[in-house]
Amino acid sequence: MTQPALSLEDFSVSFGETVALERISLTIARGETLALVGESGSGKSVAALSTMGLLRGGRISGGRALLTTGGRTVDLAGLSEKSFRALRGRDIGMIFQEPMSALNPAMKIGAQINECLVLHRDDLNTGEDRRREAAALLGRTGIADPERCLSSYPHQLSGGMRQRVMIAMALSATPALLIADEPTTALDAGTRGRILALIRAMAAERGTATLFITHDFGAASAIADRVAVLYAGRMLEEGPIADVLGAPRHPYTKGLLASLPNRASMAPDAHGRLRLRGMAGAAPAPGEKPDGCVFAPRCPAVQTACMETQPALRGVEVGHDVACLRADEWAVAP
Amino acid sequence: MLRRLPALPGAKEPELLIGAVLCGVAVLAALFGPMLLGGDPAAQDLFHVLQPPSWSHPCGTDAFGRDILLRLVYGLRLTIMEIAVSLVVAAGVGVPVGLCAGMAPAWLDSAIMTVSDVVFAFPGLILALLVVSLMGPGLFHALLAIAAFSIPVYIRLARNLTVSLRHSVWVEALQVLGASRARILFLHILPNAATPLLVQATLSSGTVVLSAASLSFLGLGAQPPLPEWGTMMSDGRNALGAAFWPCLFPGLAIAAAVIGLNCLGDGLRDRFDSSSRR
Amino acid sequence: ADDAPLTVMLSEPPRTMDPADQNATETASVLEPFYETLLKRDAQGTIQPGLATSWRPSADRLVWTFSIRPGVRFHDGAPCDAAAVTRSLQRLIDRKVALAGASVYRAVIASVRQDGEAVVVILARPYADFLSLVTLVQSAIVSPIAVEGGELSHRADGTGPFRFVSWRAGENVFATRNRGYWGVAPAIAAIDWRWSPEPSVLNMALQTGDADVVIPLAPVFGRVYAPGQSAAALATVKRQRSAALFWLALNTRLKPLDDARVRRALSLAIDRRALVTGLLDGFGAPACHALTPDVPDALPCGAGEDRARIDMARALLKEAGQEKGFSVSVVVQEPEEPIAEALQAMWRPLGVVLSIRRQEAGVWVQSAFAPPEEKAREETGMALTSWSAPYVSDLQLRPLYTTGNSAPHGANLGFYNNAEIDRMIDAAAQDNQPASRHETLLAIQSTLDRDAPIVPLFTRDTLYGVRNGISGIWAATEGSIRVVDARRAQAQ
Amino acid sequence: MTPLLSVRNLHVSYPENGVFRRGWRSIVKDVSLTVGNGEIVGLIGESGSGKSTIARAVAGLAPVSSGAIELTGNGPRARQVQMIFQDPFASLDPRMSVGRQIAEVLAIHAICAKDERRARTLALLARVGLPESAYDRLPHAFSGGQRARIGIARALAAEPRLLIADEATAALDVSVQAQVLNLLMDLRDDLGLSLLFITHDLAVVGVLCDRAVVLRHGEIVEQGTVAEMFAAPQNEYTKTLLEAHRG
Amino acid sequence: MSRLLRRAAALPLIMLGVSAAVFVAIHALPGDPARLMAGPQAPESTIMALRVRLGLDQPLGAQYLHFLERAAHGDFGISLRDGSPVSTVIVERLPYSLALGGLAYLLALLVGVPGGAFAAAREGSWGDRLLMAATLVGASLAGFWVALLGMEVFAVRLRWLPLMGAGDWRHYVLPALVLSLLPMAMILRMTRAGAREVLRQDYIRTARAKGLSPWTTITRHALRNALAPVVTVVALNLGGLISGAVVTETVFDWPGVGRLLVDSVRYRDYPVIQGVTLLSVLGVLLANLLAEGVIARFDPKARGA
Numbered sequence A: 001m002t003q004p005a006l007s008l009e010d011f012s013v014s015f016g017e018t019v020a021l022e023r024i025s026l027t028i029a030r031g032e033t034l035a036l037v038g039e040s041g042s043g044k045s046v047a048a049l050s051t052m053g054l055l056r057g058g059r060i061s062g063g064r065a066l067l068t069t070g071g072r073t074v075d076l077a078g079l080s081e082k083s084f085r086a087l088r089g090r091d092i093g094m095i096f097q098e099p100m101s102a103l104n105p106a107m108k109i110g111a112q113i114n115e116c117l118v119l120h121r122d123d124l125n126t127g128e129d130r131r132r133e134a135a136a137l138l139g140r141t142g143i144a145d146p147e148r149c150l151s152s153y154p155h156q157l158s159g160g161m162r163q164r165v166m167i168a169m170a171l172s173a174t175p176a177l178l179i180a181d182e183p184t185t186a187l188d189a190g191t192r193g194r195i196l197a198l199i200r201a202m203a204a205e206r207g208t209a210t211l212f213i214t215h216d217f218g219a220a221s222a223i224a225d226r227v228a229v230l231y232a233g234r235m236l237e238e239g240p241i242a243d244v245l246g247a248p249r250h251p252y253t254k255g256l257l258a259s260l261p262n263r264a265s266m267a268p269d270a271h272g273r274l275r276l277r278g279m280a281g282a283a284p285a286p287g288e289k290p291d292g293c294v295f296a297p298r299c300p301a302v303q304t305a306c307m308e309t310q311p312a313l314r315g316v317e318v319g320h321d322v323a324c325l326r327a328d329e330w331a332v333a334p
Numbered sequence B: 001m002l003r004r005l006p007a008l009p010g011a012k013e014p015e016l017l018i019g020a021v022l023c024g025v026a027v028l029a030a031l032f033g034p035m036l037l038g039g040d041p042a043a044q045d046l047f048h049v050l051q052p053p054s055w056s057h058p059c060g061t062d063a064f065g066r067d068i069l070l071r072l073v074y075g076l077r078l079t080i081m082e083i084a085v086s087l088v089v090a091a092g093v094g095v096p097v098g099l100c101a102g103m104a105p106a107w108l109d110s111a112i113m114t115v116s117d118v119v120f121a122f123p124g125l126i127l128a129l130l131v132v133s134l135m136g137p138g139l140f141h142a143l144l145a146i147a148a149f150s151i152p153v154y155i156r157l158a159r160n161l162t163v164s165l166r167h168s169v170w171v172e173a174l175q176v177l178g179a180s181r182a183r184i185l186f187l188h189i190l191p192n193a194a195t196p197l198l199v200q201a202t203l204s205s206g207t208v209v210l211s212a213a214s215l216s217f218l219g220l221g222a223q224p225p226l227p228e229w230g231t232m233m234s235d236g237r238n239a240l241g242a243a244f245w246p247c248l249f250p251g252l253a254i255a256a257a258v259i260g261l262n263c264l265g266d267g268l269r270d271r272f273d274s275s276s277r278r
Numbered sequence C: 001a002d003d004a005p006l007t008v009m010l011s012e013p014p015r016t017m018d019p020a021d022q023n024a025t026e027t028a029s030v031l032e033p034f035y036e037t038l039l040k041r042d043a044q045g046t047i048q049p050g051l052a053t054s055w056r057p058s059a060d061r062l063v064w065t066f067s068i069r070p071g072v073r074f075h076d077g078a079p080c081d082a083a084a085v086t087r088s089l090q091r092l093i094d095r096k097v098a099l100a101g102a103s104v105y106r107a108v109i110a111s112v113r114q115d116g117e118a119v120v121v122i123l124a125r126p127y128a129d130f131l132s133l134v135t136l137v138q139s140a141i142v143s144p145i146a147v148e149g150g151e152l153s154h155r156a157d158g159t160g161p162f163r164f165v166s167w168r169a170g171e172n173v174f175a176t177r178n179r180g181y182w183g184v185a186p187a188i189a190a191i192d193w194r195w196s197p198e199p200s201v202l203n204m205a206l207q208t209g210d211a212d213v214v215i216p217l218a219p220v221f222g223r224v225y226a227p228g229q230s231a232a233a234l235a236t237v238k239r240q241r242s243a244a245l246f247w248l249a250l251n252t253r254l255k256p257l258d259d260a261r262v263r264r265a266l267s268l269a270i271d272r273r274a275l276v277t278g279l280l281d282g283f284g285a286p287a288c289h290a291l292t293p294d295v296p297d298a299l300p301c302g303a304g305e306d307r308a309r310i311d312m313a314r315a316l317l318k319e320a321g322q323e324k325g326f327s328v329s330v331v332v333q334e335p336e337e338p339i340a341e342a343l344q345a346m347w348r349p350l351g352v353v354l355s356i357r358r359q360e361a362g363v364w365v366q367s368a369f370a371p372p373e374e375k376a377r378e379e380t381g382m383a384l385t386s387w388s389a390p391y392v393s394d395l396q397l398r399p400l401y402t403t404g405n406s407a408p409h410g411a412n413l414g415f416y417n418n419a420e421i422d423r424m425i426d427a428a429a430q431d432n433q434p435a436s437r438h439e440t441l442l443a444i445q446s447t448l449d450r451d452a453p454i455v456p457l458f459t460r461d462t463l464y465g466v467r468n469g470i471s472g473i474w475a476a477t478e479g480s481i482r483v484v485d486a487r488r489a490q491a492q
Numbered sequence D: 001m002t003p004l005l006s007v008r009n010l011h012v013s014y015p016e017n018g019v020f021r022r023g024w025r026s027i028v029k030d031v032s033l034t035v036g037n038g039e040i041v042g043l044i045g046e047s048g049s050g051k052s053t054i055a056r057a058v059a060g061l062a063p064v065s066s067g068a069i070e071l072t073g074n075g076p077r078a079r080q081v082q083m084i085f086q087d088p089f090a091s092l093d094p095r096m097s098v099g100r101q102i103a104e105v106l107a108i109h110a111i112c113a114k115d116e117r118r119a120r121t122l123a124l125l126a127r128v129g130l131p132e133s134a135y136d137r138l139p140h141a142f143s144g145g146q147r148a149r150i151g152i153a154r155a156l157a158a159e160p161r162l163l164i165a166d167e168a169t170a171a172l173d174v175s176v177q178a179q180v181l182n183l184l185m186d187l188r189d190d191l192g193l194s195l196l197f198i199t200h201d202l203a204v205v206g207v208l209c210d211r212a213v214v215l216r217h218g219e220i221v222e223q224g225t226v227a228e229m230f231a232a233p234q235n236e237y238t239k240t241l242l243e244a245h246r247g
Numbered sequence E: 001m002s003r004l005l006r007r008a009a010a011l012p013l014i015m016l017g018v019s020a021a022v023f024v025a026i027h028a029l030p031g032d033p034a035r036l037m038a039g040p041q042a043p044e045s046t047i048m049a050l051r052v053r054l055g056l057d058q059p060l061g062a063q064y065l066h067f068l069e070r071a072a073h074g075d076f077g078i079s080l081r082d083g084s085p086v087s088t089v090i091v092e093r094l095p096y097s098l099a100l101g102g103l104a105y106l107l108a109l110l111v112g113v114p115g116g117a118f119a120a121a122r123e124g125s126w127g128d129r130l131l132m133a134a135t136l137v138g139a140s141l142a143g144f145w146v147a148l149l150g151m152e153v154f155a156v157r158l159r160w161l162p163l164m165g166a167g168d169w170r171h172y173v174l175p176a177l178v179l180s181l182l183p184m185a186m187i188l189r190m191t192r193a194g195a196r197e198v199l200r201q202d203y204i205r206t207a208r209a210k211g212l213s214p215w216t217t218i219t220r221h222a223l224r225n226a227l228a229p230v231v232t233v234v235a236l237n238l239g240g241l242i243s244g245a246v247v248t249e250t251v252f253d254w255p256g257v258g259r260l261l262v263d264s265v266r267y268r269d270y271p272v273i274q275g276v277t278l279l280s281v282l283g284v285l286l287a288n289l290l291a292e293g294v295i296a297r298f299d300p301k302a303r304g305a
């Protein structure tokens, strides 16, 4: 096997004393897409930002993050700001989660996209070329009137349009690694399909490895090869998307799937009203994590052992790892 | 596992340390200095004027043979009062007015700003003279004149900051929540506009003392023999070239006061900001 | 070389180019080279012929006839003949023109007429110091053409050895040698007048050579140029005894200053020698009586009179029932403020608390010249100021002490009212007999000492700096600088 | 029964700056819709079709060119209508702790006594699944989904009768989303809360909404009950939407 | 934009109101030009005659109407002091003030903005600390003090620069530096504070994610949003250039409007004071209008609304 494009090894991130990411390990090969799912606040964005060297207020407190690009491998964990800068945009592209605050309110969209093109597209020499390219990029994301969009300020655009502007910027270069932090939340189903196709095409044509952070299992299964499930800063399950979504081995993953909004799966509550099933409780606040399995307090199948030892990630099938003491039981009885 | 040693207090925020020390010293000196040093800051010795610094007069003597150090210590209270009064008046009037103008309907905004611009455009000298003629001379009136002159700066600054913040989504959100304008202005916009206002306020604390000095020649400033720093400094300049000390030491004192105040302000804000942001 | 202009730096800009329309020493300095008067004083103070070659009074000394120097021309080319002189003097006393510096002339001169090649001046009343009046720059003869054109206020036009070139407001006044001058041609080619209100800047300008002459130099800088100091190689400081008298007018209508004993006590408590030493660095003289030493009739300071006599002062206050002291305020302009501050400390032992109102000139004239009611309302007890009226005892007495000159009508700022004094001042002014006049003046001075409506403090010498290598510069008693005779030492 | 909210013939335009002239671009065209008491109406449609603009107009933030927006209840608008913004972070004061921002709403509308505010705020936080420790932190320190929940808690604090949710659950993971959706349904059932729910997730519409309004290019192309619309969409665009959703 | 145009159109009206206020205010100044001209010795009769000559004996309203009437023809009166037209007097001085003040502010901006940006980019570094300390010192030193010190060192001791007066470029160095000190400190600190604030925004993260250098990030993304307060403060002071540089002009013997104002105040030369004040008001109003335009350019939201 060739060197993966990105490989996190025992990667940890802390904010002061609180640990936001705890010994995460995952790899993404060239052209592969890994979906990162998990409870909100579980550290997905933190993982993305620290890989970009853009974390604020926190630091990488352990492990390595190896990025391979153009035959060279660098450890992002100890990289200087200067070397990071050379990587950003060109080798690692990122789509941020909140498109309103992530765009400069005082700059027209055209100028903001143009910046990327100037930096990363040596083939475009004139402003005219770049403007055309910017419009083409926006057009590809499904924006109806790219010219108007280019001469607008962010506040004049709808949420979905801003998100697509972010996407267009990330797609303007040919990064070895694309990090997409919930890129389709503000998009309607049709547009979402279009964006997913774009990302997929980029992966296929240019071998871009993609870290695709999402809550949308539909999107995940449409685009990802594999999926990793994060909970309270720990990785609970990781494997090929079909395996994990088809036959989840961790109670948390199961719970997630059961929470999907679906009239058929709704159940009556105490008052006899139809409600989504979901999972009771909330994820532990950082710093208040239990000693054993982080999911134990909410786990419907919790045992005493779960409260005591922290289960390690272990392979249950080829390429499918689970951090659950009772993982094997779930294979037989879903 | 070995925990890192707790950092020395102030090692991360030297501003705060410097500011606290300077301001602390100043307050202590203002409170107890006169008592400790004794002596009469107004006692003259016309036969020994402009004595260079020596053991008996560490900062030398002035054009009346008075001990400069003694006068500096006695003048500290005045200085503190000057800065406090003019800042409270200037910022206290200017900031609320500016905030309101920023939220007000366009015509009212224009009206307020025009009046404030016109006041500011009045040359300070004339404004100060008008104050004398209207209110009579005296240090307090001088301070009012200085404050009046700097009110418009705060108005405009606060107003422009408000205008730029009032279109932000979170201010809209507050409107939807039914928050009153006053609440939005004073509880939300003000803290977010505080930094530039604070910069303006702390930096101008130095100019306050200096303006007080330049007004004293209009008969507006402190009246002799009050040991007002600015006046001491500007009187001292007349001997520059023959004796440097009557001008130098008050100048240093003013600079130290301003630096202390600024450092304290900056440090406190940093600490506040970082502790609440984490 | 002497082609380079002589740069003279003053402490304030000239106020006008019209000699009769001003009263400022600095302005007089600038105007002096442009204009000439009928008579002039030399460096020793002796009266010499000016534009008048000779003069002769009538027996009653009321009619004065001046023969005008022939062949003199104004800078604009017009002849300066008897007709021109007559018109210039008539303008001076014309009430309609209302020139600022002409009030004394209007009071003294009844009319002026031409008489062939002579000019006849008729006085309204006898005036012993009349000849002195026609040496003052206010009485300088100005060109009728310039007066006609109404441009005298910003273009000087006289008969003097220098002609006006330019006055760039805020920058300088430039004057060049008048090639057609009737007298001795000046050695220097041009004069460049500049000014700065900052004493230390004047000092620096002298050191850098930005100025060849600076006037006035603050007393503290005297020591900078003392022999042995490095600056002594660059310039020399000179002093001129001066008639600039500093005094304090006491409000005789305000309690407790309405009591002459209190006023006298205040005067006694002043250590005039300390003032001269501390404030003037010795460049001055204590003034103990109303007239300044340049007037022959002046009473000198007696032994010990220049020191504080606190015990006598206390006794007097006790007599007046003011042994506990009192509070009083003084209005003073910025430059004279240190004097007040020194007095404040000197009176403290008496329990007298002096509050000083340091005021800008415009405000000061308002409060100093306020009428009695207003001064009572503002509780203005004293006003501190100075002026110089050299040689002319009448000008040192009349404005300050006569009832008719009580503020706001004149400079009797303390409303001193003494019919005897009024009479004696009139008598002295009209008396042409030196001996009896001397008696009157002595009587006036001792009466004033007793009543103490004004506390004389000191006279301040005029201090000026001249770059080494320049000679011929002198200062007049009233404080203006005379540069027309300047010359530079030839380059080695 | 009169509906709680009725929007009639709403038009919204934004100024468009040209180089020399200033034109107006019409964003929302002739939109009429109602939300009944206790009703949950889904507002769906292409991105950029004007959903947020309608929401802002109802909340009083967008310039209404013509048309009427009527609420039947009385009292200040803020007590009746609350809004959850599309971008949760941008809608929070960056310098005020989250707890205080919520407690502030309680203070503004004098909803409870002063000493109860903290407890009540904590309860609201708990209701949206946030820990107590959230009270004192600034918005800055929360993840995207947590911020969305803060926005919801704050809107609920005012106890409105109509809640406008602009993609309120888009940033939430499915388990929290399920909790929030359940919460909204509870509020509807317990308090009679009405909801104008803007979303792209048709599955959520299917679960939550009684009726749906489909918007395209600023115009309503179809509206009706969810069951009917999902079963037999009338409009071409609605059909494509539903097809894309089913994948 | 149209809002600004509307405000610009209102300017003449505002100036009319202002002129009345200025007229009244200036004549309310204590002091009497006639007495100041005549000197303390002069008797009342001289003073009265002078008042009549200067036109000060008329009632204020009549004086004002007279002023307006002449102002309509571009005549702003005659200096009481030397009889030249006020407009000539001011026009003679204005270029000096504008040149010196403009240079000073240019200097302040050229140092202050990049300096502030640098300090913000390197927050907490020694460079930052040093700059901050320097600004504090700069802001707490009296202008005359620095001026006199500069003269002593560079003109008297080293002889590198001329002592005073206006002339070639060398004459500009010291006064411009002195005059720029305070605004420089102010601009630097404001820029830094603003940039620091902006640097925390999410869109800065986006800019960095693009791979922009810190410098580009700051100049292109942060500064625009950080400069509004700077523009505000600069504009306010810019208007004051006309009469604000009093101390510097006095110490350096600079023939500017500031000194003209001081001299005119000293002699209560009402027409000149009036002219300078009106000019200064007009300057401030225009500068602020301009600043609002600039700020609106920086802030598209405020503009669209």
Ligand SMILES: Nc1ncnc2c1ncn2[C@@H]1O[C@H](COP(=O)(O)OP(=O)(O)OP(=O)(O)O)[C@@H](O)[C@H]1O
Pocket (backbone or CB within 6 Å): A015, A020, A039, A040, A041, A042, A043, A044, A045, A046, A047, A056, A057, A058, A097, A286, B278, D140, D141, D142, D143, D144, D145, D146, D171, D173
């Ligand atoms: N600057 C910070 N200071 C302190 N804690 C932080 C900071 N930024 C994030 N956190 C904490 O780190 C945890 C992970 O946050 P992160 O933004 O990675 O969540 P996420 O998985 O992206 O969630 P979501 O799906 O809601 O976006 C959260 O609990 C959050 O509170």
Ligand SMILES: Nc1ncnc2c1ncn2[C@@H]1O[C@H](COP(=O)(O)OP(=O)(O)OP(=O)(O)O)[C@@H](O)[C@H]1O
Pocket (backbone or CB within 6 Å): A155, A156, A157, A158, A159, A160, A161, A186, A187, D014, D015, D027, D046, D047, D048, D049, D050, D051, D052, D053, D054, D086, E304
């Ligand atoms: N302030 C504004 N100025 C000009 N145009 C604006 C402004 N705000 C919104 N628009 C335009 O109005 C249209 C509708 O925007 P809106 O935000 O309502 O869309 P939306 O339906 O909410 O889309 P999304 O699902 O992407 O959030 C967009 O084309 C947008 O460009």
Ligand SMILES: [Mg+2]
Pocket (backbone or CB within 6 Å): A044, A045, A046, A097, A181, D143, D144, D145
């Ligand atoms: Mg996130």
Ligand SMILES: [Mg+2]
Pocket (backbone or CB within 6 Å): A158, A159, A160, D051, D052, D053, D086, D166
């Ligand atoms: Mg929207």
